[in-house]
Amino acid sequence: MATPDELFCWEGDFGLPSVSTECLLVLAYAQFAGAPLKVHKISNPWRSPSGSLPALRTNQNETLTRPADIIIHLRKQKFNADYDLSAKEGADSLAFISLMEEKLVPALIYTFWVEPKNYVELTRSWYSEHMPFPLSLFLPGRMQRHQLDKLRLLREDASLEAGDELEKELYRDAMECINLLSQRLGSQKFFFGDSPSSLDAYVFGHLAPLLKSRLPNAKLQQHLKSVENLTHFCSDILLLYFPRDARENSNQKPSSAAEAGGDGDEVPYKRRKQLLSALFALGAMLSYAFLTGIVSIQHQQGALLEPPHHNPEQDEEDG
Amino acid sequence: MNVCVFIPTAAEPWPENATLYQPLKEDQILLSDCASSLAVQAYLRMCGLPVQVVCRANAEYMSPSGKIPFIHVGNQVVSELGPIVQFTKAKGHSLSDGLDDVQRAEMKAYMELVNNMLLTAELFIQWCDDATAAEISRPRYSSPYSWPLNNILAYQKQWEVRRKMNAIGWGGKTLEQVYEDVSQCCQALSQRLGTQPYFFSKQPTELDALVFGHLFTIITTRLTSGELAERIKGFSNLLSFCRRIEQTYFEDKTKNTKLSKFV
Structure with missing residues (x-):
């Protein structure tokens, strides 16, 4: 009990303490139960003791990765x-946790990882921007293949691809699930009265990313936003239990001018990156040329190549 | 199959010759399929809809979704309990109309609990426990086929189920943990049922049919170890619930598999 357990999870964004559902629900549960965890918010899954996130390293040096196992461990403590x-x-x-796993999780995988626009513009770009350099090249793609495989196995359809029919079917189930949760919550503050339980952590973990992410294709998000008691439920938990993350987001939002300024900053930053990489490529090519002796050949051919360069110009002048 | 697409199906009454297809009862059907099939039969009996049960060795390949069981009604084929419930609802037969919104939400949630934990546990024990897979599941599953097709199909099925278990995070579980999950699920069902005759007071719903299908099948099926059935027998209200549904809806037909023999 002397050293607290350490929790490794994805870092947050969009006003959420973490972008991943599984990390989010563990964080929420720990907050609800008042468990003193040492939280490491990281963006490199290889720095986690299990190689995946979330992961809990207990003070007996065990590593737990499944959210259910982590919650059972905390409960035992x-x-x-x-x-x-x-x-x-x-x-x-x-x-209700089973209901979400059967009806909501497949649609969430689809929304974030399979729907092409959302995956390319939100999920992949977020992960590759936040991961360190060599990982950012291949890990988002690998995560996507993993999620697609999972969806295929859940649906028992090995050739499943993104498409309108699949989307319609998954979203119909998910919307039904959201409606059922909303009916169960009713006008209460939490699912079982005034204090939050593990079910509240699960619902929050699954719905908050859907509510807060800036999804280009936002069909499912629109539906959730129209369900008032669940949107309030999520924002209340954010305000009450993760005030710092919620505040960061609200600081960002009103200063839309600053955001525009941020965009302005980003463009030269991008240009500088492009310029630097072009220079680097040029340098590499030139040094290769020097080292292998192509340069001397180039010198000799420089004179030979000049006439053909002039030819088209001459033709144009002639024409 | 006669095709008469011009008449809206909702208006059609339930025909006398509706059939339910499942694998061969004596030599082929596995615990999980038997449970799903019994759940559908119980549901249709609760609705008062007659259906004739037909056993076919290739039922799995006849089903539109690849799942057992499926029903053939008029010119339509529907598989699995969820879609069948919707199908009968479109024909004007429903067991859950009397429930309010919260009760309906709870009913759906408990149905997913059964699918998520009991059904998954049955599949796990059938295909991921090596003793059960070798002694029961593979030989029974492939019984209609001759060598080498029987081995190919059985191992292919086993491989598919194991991949699915890995995808949903059950891959690393031990048999003991799975039994523990079953206990937890039954504990929840038992709590929810309490002393009522059915899950939502006096009238049965599709949830009752689903729970009955799984629990009754587990109790009355012999596996390599009796542990799974033992876990359920610890809950007396669930046992009397099974007996009640058996007596009310199955008394005439299932005299040879009376529950009381096993308890």
Whole structure:
């Protein structure tokens, strides 16, 4: 108990403490239960003890990766957010968590990883911008293949691809699931009265990224935004339990002028990058030429190549 | 198959010759398929819709979704409990109309609990426990086929299920952990049922049919170890729930597999 357990998770953005559903629900559970974790928010999954995120390194040096295992571990340490639940409420939690896993998770995988516009413009660009250099080249693609495989296995369709029909089917299930959750929540603050439980952590973890991400194709997001009690539920949890992340986002939003300024900054930054890489490429080519002795040949051919260079110009003048 | 697409299906009454297809009952069907098939049969009986059960060795390949069971009604083929419930609803037969919004949400959630934990646990024990896979699942699954097709199909199926288990995070589980999950699921169902005759008071719903299909099949099926059935027998209200549905809806037909023999 002397040294706290260490939790490794994806760093946050869009006003969320973490961008990943699984990290988010573990963070939320730990907050609800008041577990003193040492949280490392990182953007390099290879720095996690298991090679994937989230991961919990306990003080006995065990590593847990599945959110359910992490929550069970915390519960054993007497950090139990479900302590006040009756047996029936515990049963309801289990049922609604299953409902989300069966009906919502496939649609979320589709929205973030399979739908081409969202994947290219949001998911891939976010991960490749945040990962360190060599990883950013191949890890987002590998994560996508992994998620696509998972969706194919969940749907038991080995040749599944992005498409309108699949999207319609997945979103229909997901919207139904969102509606059922909304009906269960009703006008309560949390699913079981006034204090949050593990079910609240699961719902928050699954819905908050969908609510807050800037998705180019936002069909499912639009539906969630139209369900008032769930949107309030998510923003209340953000304000109450992750005030720092929520504030960072609200600081960003009003200063749209600063955002425009940021865009202005980004362009020369990009140009400088382009210029630098062009210079680097040129330097590499020239040094290769020097080293292999092509340069001397180039010198001799320089004179020979000049006439053909002039020829087209002459032709034009003639014409 | 006669095609009469001009008549809207919703208006058509339930025909007398509706059929339900499943694999061969004696030599082929596996625990998970048997449970799903029994759930659909229980559901149709609760709705008062007659259906004739037909066993076919290639039922899995006849099904539009590749899943067992499926029903053939008029000119339509529908597989699995969820779509079948919607299909009967379109024909004006529903068991969950009397529920309010919260109850309906809870019913759907508990149905997913059964699919997510009980069904997955059945698949895990069938295909990922080496003893069960070698002694029961592979020989039964491939019984209609001759060598070498039987081995190819059985191992292919096993490989598919194992990949799926890995994808949903069950790959690293031990048998003991799976039994623990089953206990947890039954604990939840038992809590929810309490002392009521059915999950939502006096009338059965599709949830009752689904729970009955799985629990009854697990209790009455012999596996390499009786542990799975033992886990369920610990919950007396679930047992009497199974017995109640069996007596109310199956009494005439299933005299030879009476639950009371096994408990």
